[in-house]
Amino acid sequence: xxxxxxxxxxxxxxxxxxxxxxxxxxxxxxxxxxxxxxxxxxxxxxxxxxxxxxxxxxxxxxxxxxxxxxxxxxxxxxxxxxxxxxxxxxxxxxxxxxxxxxxxxxxxxxx
Amino acid sequence: xxxxxxxxxxxxxxxxxxxxxxxxxxxxxxxxxxxxxxxxxxxxxxxxxxxxxxxxxxxxxxxxxxxxxxxxxxxxxxxxxxxxxxxxxxxxxxxxxxxxxxxxxxxxxxxxxxxx
Numbered sequence: 001x002x003x004x005x006x007x008x009x010x011x012x013x014x015x016x017x018x019x020x021x022x023x024x025x026x027x028x029x030x031x032x033x034x035x036x037x038x039x040x041x042x043x044x045x046x047x048x049x050x051x052x053x054x055x056x057x058x059x060x061x062x063x064x065x066x067x068x069x070x071x072x073x074x075x076x077x078x079x080x081x082x083x084x085x086x087x088x089x090x091x092x093x094x095x096x097x098x099x100x101x102x103x104x105x106x107x108x109x110x111x
Numbered sequence: 112x113x114x115x116x117x118x119x120x121x122x123x124x125x126x127x128x129x130x131x132x133x134x135x136x137x138x139x140x141x142x143x144x145x146x147x148x149x150x151x152x153x154x155x156x157x158x159x160x161x162x163x164x165x166x167x168x169x170x171x172x173x174x175x176x177x178x179x180x181x182x183x184x185x186x187x188x189x190x191x192x193x194x195x196x197x198x199x200x201x202x203x204x205x206x207x208x209x210x211x212x213x214x215x216x217x218x219x220x221x222x223x224x225x226x227x
Contacts, residue, residue, distance in 0.1 A: 031213055042117075042204050043155075050213065075220040088154070092214060098145065099206075099216055101155045 002027050003100040004072075004089035011041070012108040019076040021105040023089030024069075030094035032072050035093060037086045046074075046087075081111045113139045114206040115207050117219035124195055125166035125227055132190045132222045134205030140185035145216070146178075161188050195226045 004023045013019050023032070031050045035043040049056045049065045049072065056063045062075040072091075076083055086104040114137040125132050134144055147155040159180050160192050161167040167180035178192040188207075192199055204221040208214055 019124055033215060040202070040221075040223070042115075042220040043206070045215060045217055048215055090216065094214070097156060098160050100157050100174070101147075103154045 002091055002093055003102055004091045006087065006089055006105045007103045008105060010106045011104060012110065013079055013111050015079060015081055015111050017079055019079050020108055021042065021074050021087055023072045025091035026070065027093060029091045031092050033090045033092065034063060034074050035088045037088065043088065079109045081109050083107060084109045113217045115205065115217045115219040117205055117222050119222060120214050120220060120222045123156060123225045126196050127194055128194055129191055129193045132203055134188045134207070136186045136207040139209045142185065142210035143208045144182055144188040145206045146180060147204045148189050149204060157203060181225065192224065197226045200224055200226045
């Protein structure tokens with residue numbers, strides 16, 4: 001298994017601004033998944049990007065993947081107060097290995 | 112997306128009692144389920160990996176006799192915290208994988224355990 005490391009650890013922005021968070025990992029992957037966790041809740045699956053994809057969109061979310069740099073980014077455009085949460089990445093090396101998590105990026109969107 | 116439920120969502124118990132938490136995949140069959148624990152302001156820590164019909168694989172430092180995991184069917188896994196103590200108070204989250212396609216992992220809403 002491997003664990004993604006999110007950066008920055010914390011991010012505070014005004015509502016309407018864009019939020020960018022990054023994820024780095026160590027070994028080759030089949031795909032990489034991004035999750036959101038609101039305080040005291042379980043994780044919500046946001047988006048999955050495969051290793052042969054470079055960019056993927058879902059609503060206000062844009063995810064990029066650079067396998068040469070072993071990194072991914074999650075961009076949230078036109079942020080809302082409801083986007084306030086912790087965001088985690090999960091690089092998946094395939095073979096149905098276990099998934100472990102880093103400390104995440106704690107995003108605060110100020111109304 | 113796929114739905115995973117957990118029951119109960121919140122439980123308060125006395126020290127020394129055992130607590131069972133259920134994790135169900137509602138609309139897919141989960142070949143693998145994972146149990147995580149999360150302390151306040153910390154990340155999720157993987158406790159164990161559970162495959163249907165076989166014994167769970169525990170992470171280092173997790174007592175398998177204290178945290179009993181049963182994955183008896185493709186839609187249900189249970190975690191029993193035996194002889195719970197206040198230090199076991201935490202947020203327990205399960206997740207499930209279908210083992211197909213992109214192998215996405217779907218999470219339950221979590222169970223808040225408070226041991227008095």
